Structures are given as C-alpha cells and as structure tokens.
Amino acid sequence: MxxxxxxxxxxxxxxxxxxxxxxxxxxxxxxxxxxxxxxxxxxxxxxxxxxxxxxxxxxxxxxIRAVKINTSQKSTDGTVKSSFRLHDGNLIEGVLIPAEERMTACVSSQVGCSLTCKFCATGYMERKRNLDAAEIYDQVVLIDRQARETYGLPLSNIVYMGMGEPLLNYKNVMASVDRLTSPDGLGLSYKRITVSTAGIAKMIRRLGDDGAKFNLALSLHAANDRKRNEIMPINEQNSLEALRDALKYYFAATRNPVTYEYIVFNNFNDELADAKELAFFCKHIPCKVNIIEYNPIEFADFKNTGEDKLDAFAAYLRKQGVNVNIRRSRGKDIDAACGQLAVKEK
CATH class of the missing domain: 1.10.150.530 (DNA polymerase; domain 1)
Incomplete structure (x- = not known):
C-alpha cells in the first residue's frame, strides 16, 4: 500500500x-x-x-500529519508543559507560559539537538530530525487551544526557544513563521514572534539577506570566547567576533535590535568582569539583555548565582546604559523552564 x-x-x-x-x-x-x-x-x-x-x-x-498532545503537566505557577507526539512516533515538548499581560507559546524546532550546550537538557539528547513547518505550526495551534481552554485567552506571543536550534532548521522555521503571520494563515504579528539561536553566524547573516521581520534573540551566556567555548561548543566555529560581525550585518539589513539571553552561573560568568565584557559586546548594535536564572538539570552541576551578585551584575550593566530585564523562571517544578526541556518517555 x-x-x-x-x-x-x-x-x-x-x-x-x-x-x-x-x-x-x-x-x-x-x-x-x-x-x-x-x-x-x-x-x-x-x-x-x-x-x-x-x-x-x-x-x-x-x-494530514497532525501533531497530537501526548501528555500535559501544569505547574504551580500556571505554566503548562506538553509533550507532543509526531506522526512518526517521535516526541517533542512545548510550553504555555501565562502572564497577566500575555500568553506565550514556547515551541520546538527539532527532535533533540546537535549543539551539546552543557547547561541545557535538550543538548544531551540525540538530534533525530528537523520538524517540518506544519509540525511547528501545530504546536502553536494546540498551545493556543490550551490557553483558551485554561485561561480564556488566546496566545499573544510565540518564542522558538524549545527543543533544537531554529537556525539549523532554517527553511522550515521560516516557512512556519510565514504560515503563522500570513493573512491566509493565523495572521499573527511578526513583532509577537521571537526566534532564539545559540549563534550560527552565517545563518544570522542569511536572516539579514532575507529581511527577517520577527525578533531575534541570541543565547550568549558569556561575552568571553574561552568561557563560551566551555559551555557552548558551537562557539568554537562561531566565535564572538564572527557573531558580532554577523549581528552588525543583520542589524544593518533589518534595523531590528537584538536580545541577548544571559544565564548567570554561580562563580562562572557572574562577576563584574563578566558584566564588563557583556557591556562591551552590547555596544555593537542596539540591543537589550535578558538575565535568566539557571534552572538545574540532572546532567550538569551548574548552580544559579546568588541574588546579591545577580543584582550587582544587572546594576553594572544599567550604569553602562544597557537595557536589562531579569527573567524569573517559570515551570521549574515540572521541568518546563528554560534549558530543562528533554523528552524522558518513550
């Protein structure tokens, strides 16, 4: 047959x-x-x-190779994590993050990941394949239904911050954004969509060439090549200098500012010297910094920095004119927080 x-x-x-x-x-x-x-x-x-x-x-x-909800868990803070079963039996995870002013869907772009970031649970999984555009789109549809059923509100924001590296699935990610924003699709605003990358310099340049209209976030986590190499092996082929040049190219083409995501690890990247390096990196293009709490995973022994050091780090950046937000973790109790997504069931 x-x-x-x-x-x-x-x-x-x-x-x-x-x-x-x-x-x-x-x-x-x-x-x-x-x-x-x-x-x-x-x-x-x-x-x-x-x-x-x-x-x-x-x-x-x-x-119609529809994605289906396999299991769902609700956190004490209202966050909902779901595992989704694909047509070939593979599983991925996505998250609904509710807040007073927004309903955000965090979606995956790959089954597993190939980048092996040391602090991320997905990085310890095998990358099995890319998701197609419809599989990414289905996650949004299903999480939107969860938002309406649970909170009586539709999704307002989409972040490509789940499992996988979006820019290593470039074609399908871009096609999914087209379906989400098109008038003959869901008709969402580009400004409500953020694509996060660990830093693939040539693909950031391609976003510039293609005139990407959505928001771009870079998972930076260190503004020092030695430290970034240690926790993010992708930096060995995409150094901070290469990323800086790619981001300047991207900004010149799109005029879109960039968000830098920075997890503060205790006694690793949380000193004022680290903040000074980050502030210098921020001078290249208009940007903001999201300082993120570290969320523990079973594969790594990193620890979150203390409140005093976190506050001092953020204060230094602000004194240097950097726009800083401190992001508190959501869904940590159900392993739904940043860096914790990893399918454990078969």
Whole structure:
C-alpha cells in the first residue's frame, strides 16, 4: 500500500493544480487551504463545507500529519508543559507560559539537538530530525487551544526557544513563521514572534539577506570566547567576533535590535568582569539583555548565582546604559523552564 502524500507541503498554487487534475473547481482548493492553515483542522472529515465525496477522495490520497498532545503537566505557577507526539512516533515538548499581560507559546524546532550546550537538557539528547513547518505550526495551534481552554485567552506571543536550534532548521522555521503571520494563515504579528539561536553566524547573516521581520534573540551566556567555548561548543566555529560581525550585518539589513539571553552561573560568568565584557559586546548594535536564572538539570552541576551578585551584575550593566530585564523562571517544578526541556518517555 503506497504512502499517502502530506497535503500540507503543497502551496496554494500547487493545490489548485491538483484540484484541476481532479476536475474540481479552484475555489475548492482555496477552501481546503483555509481549513489547513486558517481555521485550522486536522482531519478532512472536519472540512464541513466540502462535499462528502471530495473529503473521501482526499482521504484516499492525502494525509494530514497532525501533531497530537501526548501528555500535559501544569505547574504551580500556571505554566503548562506538553509533550507532543509526531506522526512518526517521535516526541517533542512545548510550553504555555501565562502572564497577566500575555500568553506565550514556547515551541520546538527539532527532535533533540546537535549543539551539546552543557547547561541545557535538550543538548544531551540525540538530534533525530528537523520538524517540518506544519509540525511547528501545530504546536502553536494546540498551545493556543490550551490557553483558551485554561485561561480564556488566546496566545499573544510565540518564542522558538524549545527543543533544537531554529537556525539549523532554517527553511522550515521560516516557512512556519510565514504560515503563522500570513493573512491566509493565523495572521499573527511578526513583532509577537521571537526566534532564539545559540549563534550560527552565517545563518544570522542569511536572516539579514532575507529581511527577517520577527525578533531575534541570541543565547550568549558569556561575552568571553574561552568561557563560551566551555559551555557552548558551537562557539568554537562561531566565535564572538564572527557573531558580532554577523549581528552588525543583520542589524544593518533589518534595523531590528537584538536580545541577548544571559544565564548567570554561580562563580562562572557572574562577576563584574563578566558584566564588563557583556557591556562591551552590547555596544555593537542596539540591543537589550535578558538575565535568566539557571534552572538545574540532572546532567550538569551548574548552580544559579546568588541574588546579591545577580543584582550587582544587572546594576553594572544599567550604569553602562544597557537595557536589562531579569527573567524569573517559570515551570521549574515540572521541568518546563528554560534549558530543562528533554523528552524522558518513550
């Protein structure tokens, strides 16, 4: 028995051609496309304005490889972590982060990760494959439903900060952003979407060439090559100098400021000398810094810095004119906080 084609890889133009070959009018293709990306639904049977005979024909030839919620956990702070099962049986994780002023979905871009960052649970997993655009999109749809059902509010923000390195799945990440922001998709604002990278210099330049409109965040965590090499091996091929030049290129092309994410590890990158290096790195382009608490994982023995050192670190940056936010962890009790996502079940 031949495998059914994934209908969501087809563009609207190609879908119209397919329907013409089926002797169906072009407007039927538009209806199906809306059901796939704007409504959206995960079965042909749910496409209620199509004749039943057409739904059956589509079912015979095509598949909607929908992502499904496998398990969900709710934190004491209201954060909801879900594992999602993909059509091939693989599992990924995503998080709903509620706040008074926003509802944020944290989504994954890969099954596992290849970057081996020492402080991140996903980095200790094998990278099995990239997610396709529809699998990223489905996470947003499902988390949006959770937000509406749990809190009576729709999603307001999307962050690509889950499992995997988004810029090593460039094509599918960009396609998913297109579906999320397009008028014939979910119609979300680019300014409500943030893509986070560990720092792939050539791909940051490509974002500039492609005129990326979403927000870019760089997981920096050290403004010193020796220290960054130690915790983020990707820095060995993407040094701070290479990242600096790529970010300057990106900003010149897009005029979009960048966010630097900086986890403060006790007695590693939390001294005033480290803050001085970070402040210098911040002078290259308009930016802000999110200082993030370290969230423990079973594979590493890092510790979060003390409150006094954290406050002194942030105060120094502010004196240097750096825009600083201190981000408190959410969902730590269910391993849903930054750096803690790792599928443990089979």
């Amino acid at each position: 031949r495998e059914k084609k994934d209908i969501r890889v087809l563009s609207l133009e190609r879908l119209k051609e397919v329907f013409a070959e089926m002797d169906e009018p072009a407007y039927r293709a538009v209806q199906v496309y809306e059901w796939l990306w704007k409504k959206p639904v995960f079965t042909f049977e749910a496409m209620s304005n199509l004749p039943k005979s057409l739904r059956q024909r589509l079912e015979e030839s095509y598949a």
